[in-house]
Every structure is written in C-alpha cells, then in structure tokens.
Amino acid sequence: MIRCRRNTSGVAAALGLLALALGGILEPGGSAWAGGPLVVGGTFGPPGQPFTWDISLGEVQYRTDGGGLGVLSNSEANDLVAAMFQVWEDVPTAAIGFNRLGQITGLADGNVETLAEFDRVVGRCEAGSQSPIIYDKQGALFSVLFGPGSGVIGFAGPCQVSNGGRIVSALVALNGGFLDGQTFNGELTGNEFEAVFIHEFGHFFGLDHSQVNLNCLFGCASGSDDAFGLPTMFPFLISGLTEVPGVHPARTLSMDDLAWVSRLYPDPSFSSSYGTISGTILFSDGLTPAQGVNVIARRVNDLGTTENESRRFAVSVVSGYRFTGNPGQSVTGTNTGGSPFGSRDPALIGAFEIPVPPGAYTIEVEGLSAAFQGGSSVGPLDPPFPNPGAQEFWNVGEANDDPTYLSSPVTVAAGATASGIDIILNGTPRRLDAFEIVRLWLRESLAPWLRENREWVRG
Structure with missing residues (x-):
C-alpha cells in the first residue's frame, strides 16, 4: 500500500x-x-x-x-x-x-x-x-x-x-x-x-x-494547542502552519505518532509507559458494530495550566481497524474473495484499541473527513464511512439518546487495559433484522423506493 x-x-x-x-x-x-x-x-x-x-x-x-x-x-x-x-x-x-x-x-x-x-x-x-x-x-x-x-x-x-x-x-x-x-x-x-x-x-x-x-x-x-496536537501522520501537509516560529507541526512527533510507533515496535519500556483503552462502536440499536468511525482519546484538560491538554495530547484509531474493508461479495462475481488484508472476525468489526500514557482521558467519536480518500484514506473503508450519527463522547450512562456533549473520564494505568468503553451512536436508523446492516447507511426519512435504489454491496 x-x-x-x-x-x-x-x-x-x-x-x-x-x-x-x-x-x-x-x-x-x-x-x-x-x-x-x-x-x-x-x-x-x-x-x-x-x-x-x-x-x-x-x-x-x-x-x-x-x-x-x-x-x-x-x-x-x-x-x-x-x-x-x-x-x-x-x-x-x-x-x-x-x-x-x-x-x-x-x-x-x-x-x-x-x-x-x-x-x-x-x-x-x-x-x-x-x-x-x-x-x-x-x-x-x-x-x-x-x-x-x-x-x-x-x-x-x-x-x-x-x-x-x-x-x-x-x-x-x-x-x-x-x-x-x-x-x-x-x-x-x-x-x-x-x-x-x-x-x-x-x-x-x-x-x-x-x-x-x-x-x-x-x-x-x-x-x-490544536497545532501542537496535529499528528505527523495527518493525511495532508498544511503549509504555513507552525507550532513555534519556523517549526511545522508535522516536523515534531505528536502523542498520536509516539503512541503508534511504540505500539507497532514496542521497546521493553512500553508496557510500563502505556496502557490501552478498548471498546466497540455500535449503531443506535446497541447491537450492530459500526466500522469506520474515528475514535479519539484526549487527555482530560488541566484547568490549572495555560495549555489545553485535550487538544495537545490525543491518540486516535478507527473502529474496526483490524477488520477487512473489503470482505468480498458473490453477486457480481468480480470480487468474490475480497481483499486479502484485514481480519474476517466479526468481533472486530466495530472494535478499537488505543494506546495511551497513564492518565485520565475523554473518548469521542467523529466521522472521517470526506477529503481523505485514495492515498489519503484513514481507516479500512475507502471512501470513508459517512458519519451515521452526531459527534459525541463516551459516558458511563451510554445510550443512543444521551446528550452528545456528556462525557466521563476514563482512567488508564500503565500496563493495564480500560476495556468495555462501548459507544452507542445517536440517531442512526433502526436495524430491521440481522441482514439489514447495510440499511444503516441510509436515513429512514428516505422513501422506501429510494432506500431500495440506493442500497449497495461493498466490493
């Protein structure tokens, strides 16, 4: 790739x-x-x-x-x-x-x-x-x-x-x-x-x-603070932007860059320097996993400093990042096997894991930019998944109709995993049955004939 x-x-x-x-x-x-x-x-x-x-x-x-x-x-x-x-x-x-x-x-x-x-x-x-x-x-x-x-x-x-x-x-x-x-x-x-x-x-x-x-x-x-938190691995180079005069944000590694190179190539000190936040992103039915949603862990802001730590220190991943973006389909006969890359384990469809240094974090979800396609794509789906619900945070009373701004901190210790941080997206169409997952891409306000005509098979 x-x-x-x-x-x-x-x-x-x-x-x-x-x-x-x-x-x-x-x-x-x-x-x-x-x-x-x-x-x-x-x-x-x-x-x-x-x-x-x-x-x-x-x-x-x-x-x-x-x-x-x-x-x-x-x-x-x-x-x-x-x-x-x-x-x-x-x-x-x-x-x-x-x-x-x-x-x-x-x-x-x-x-x-x-x-x-x-x-x-x-x-x-x-x-x-x-x-x-x-x-x-x-x-x-x-x-x-x-x-x-x-x-x-x-x-x-x-x-x-x-x-x-x-x-x-x-x-x-x-x-x-x-x-x-x-x-x-x-x-x-x-x-x-x-x-x-x-x-x-x-x-x-x-x-x-x-x-x-x-x-x-x-x-x-x-x-x-936003410039300081911009990853080196952000898809686009935004020329003219600086952290300090003469230094572009991509010239220095952000917390996101540091976390992921360490996760892929861990030094022995990694386990004593990082923990993990994990969970699953779900559609509003609370059952169907949603792949292709951007998940960001942001350090809880310290009001005693002049910096906004939540903007400077953040690590992201896309839900279902270990699941294939192309499982194949047999309808047309042109893509039966799909991509050879990405797991076929259904448990990974909406799953995420984010490596973070010890501390307290908020967890938020958002759609991926429609500009990030082809060589600039972010996540296993290309083009990116259209945001099925509102941008929102995880909270302990997670539901499909909770206030999107309501958040609860997730505390992570070194070498430990804060699991079960499952987010139920607000406002996605209901699932009709176990075979209707693709309909969740469409708003129910569309007329039935239009829903039928716009359905598609990923291939």
Whole structure:
C-alpha cells in the first residue's frame, strides 16, 4: 500500500493512490488501517495483526538514490534521510532502527531519472531485494507519474510483505521540485520538507494516517494547542502552519505518532509507559458494530495550566481497524474473495484499541473527513464511512439518546487495559433484522423506493 502526499498553500492537499503508475506495489480495494498500522493481515498474513519489519534481524536496511534532491547535493540528501529516520529512532518507547546500505542497485549510477529506471528500481523492491529512497531532483519524474503541477511531494509504502506478517521491502520517493529554490512551483520551507520525510518514513515502516484535530484542515492558528496536537501522520501537509516560529507541526512527533510507533515496535519500556483503552462502536440499536468511525482519546484538560491538554495530547484509531474493508461479495462475481488484508472476525468489526500514557482521558467519536480518500484514506473503508450519527463522547450512562456533549473520564494505568468503553451512536436508523446492516447507511426519512435504489454491496 503506497501513500502519497501533496503540497498546499494554507489549505489541505489530497493524496492519491498510485494504482496505475505503480501496478503491483498496491493492493487495489484498500488495505490501509488508520491511527496505527498501514497493512493488517487477513486471508494473507496473520489475521488481524499489523505487518511490521522484523526487528529481530537488526536495523531496517535501505538504499538511497545516487542523485541530488532539489538544492541538496547527494551527500546532503543522504544526511537528511538519516537525520529524519533518527526522529523515529529517538522515540524512547519504540525499538526500531534504520541503516543505509549504500546506493540503489540496478542502475549504473544509482540515480533514478526516467520512468524506465523507476520501473526497474520498483521491480527490485517488489522482488524484496532492496528498499529504495528515490530522489527526484527537479520533480520531472513526478510530473511523468502524476502529471505536471500535481502537487505530489512524496509517496511511500511497502513493496513486498510476507505471509508471516513481515514487511520485506518498502519504497519512498521524494519530489525535489519543492526544494529547488523556485517559489512559483509551490516551494516548501526546509522545515516543511523535513516533515514530509518523517511522514513518508512512517509509511515506510508501516504506519497509516491519523485524524486528530481535524479543524486544522480548515484553519487553526499557528502556536495553538490544536497545532501542537496535529499528528505527523495527518493525511495532508498544511503549509504555513507552525507550532513555534519556523517549526511545522508535522516536523515534531505528536502523542498520536509516539503512541503508534511504540505500539507497532514496542521497546521493553512500553508496557510500563502505556496502557490501552478498548471498546466497540455500535449503531443506535446497541447491537450492530459500526466500522469506520474515528475514535479519539484526549487527555482530560488541566484547568490549572495555560495549555489545553485535550487538544495537545490525543491518540486516535478507527473502529474496526483490524477488520477487512473489503470482505468480498458473490453477486457480481468480480470480487468474490475480497481483499486479502484485514481480519474476517466479526468481533472486530466495530472494535478499537488505543494506546495511551497513564492518565485520565475523554473518548469521542467523529466521522472521517470526506477529503481523505485514495492515498489519503484513514481507516479500512475507502471512501470513508459517512458519519451515521452526531459527534459525541463516551459516558458511563451510554445510550443512543444521551446528550452528545456528556462525557466521563476514563482512567488508564500503565500496563493495564480500560476495556468495555462501548459507544452507542445517536440517531442512526433502526436495524430491521440481522441482514439489514447495510440499511444503516441510509436515513429512514428516505422513501422506501429510494432506500431500495440506493442500497449497495461493498466490493
């Protein structure tokens, strides 16, 4: 599953899958899970388990392009790659390391400049023989892949995964056109470009996108608590936004980023530094699990500080993130088996688990942004699940008609799980019978004939 990122000027950019350009690298139909693992096992791989690099073998080995990157020389680009990988290595509760083996193999000079050379390098990545970091010096290759002015600044993801649940090889490509000294083509600051490296490297080792502080998509102030809480793995790069002058929020890892890299690659200290909040999201009938709803654990705000901790410190996941987003269907005969990724265990359809440091948290649910589709998708469903009910919080008297603003704190201890945090969504249509789950996508106010015509089979 390859992810790509576009530039914006104060507004969010869309990310697109490279299905045509990259062919076999991708799993069409979506294999991404959000606020955590990029790929989860299903009929291929251990069911419900994230694909990760095998760190028992030592550091993850990568190779770099032989050319320059924008205004950076080859040696400067290589040094920057190492420094941005180091950002992830420095997470104290995570255990993952990276090492540069040398130059990309398969080309005389290791410099990927043409589509033919790109295809050759991708082929070696798909074969599991190398994990390349590709520098497109002036963005010419990106223009061929995506079209001129596409705004794509990078893409990344696994090339090959094993049935044992391991990432065997992965790829990152970076567009030097955004660091070429020319302001007319969407130039990024050096700090913003570094943020792109860190984001793409997250995909490289298996992290997916996260939706936290979505309001920043439409504008939040630099230096605000919302900016500080924005994840590096947020789907879009919001250019011009800063935590402190000169530092983009994506350049520093948020609590969400720290939690999920630690969950995927736990250091021995992880169990004494994190607990878990778990539960299930249900439709208003209180029985039917709802997949594809964004769930956020926010630290309870300390009124004794000037900061709003609930906006700065939050971790998210999407309900049903370990369940498949494409179980298949036999009606048309074109998608009988569905995706090989994601569990088929019904108990996981609406389930969520969120790793958090010890403390007290509120738990809220919200819909995923409709802008997050394709390469920018968040969660196992692409396009995202339309919010079936109002944004609301969990409370101890959870019901399908409780005030949406009513919340109860959930206290988590290190090494422990606060389970049973089940949220019943307000205002979703009633379930007619056990086979009518798909109708819950539709409001009952629609005329019966319209309900029938709008029903669909996911495939």
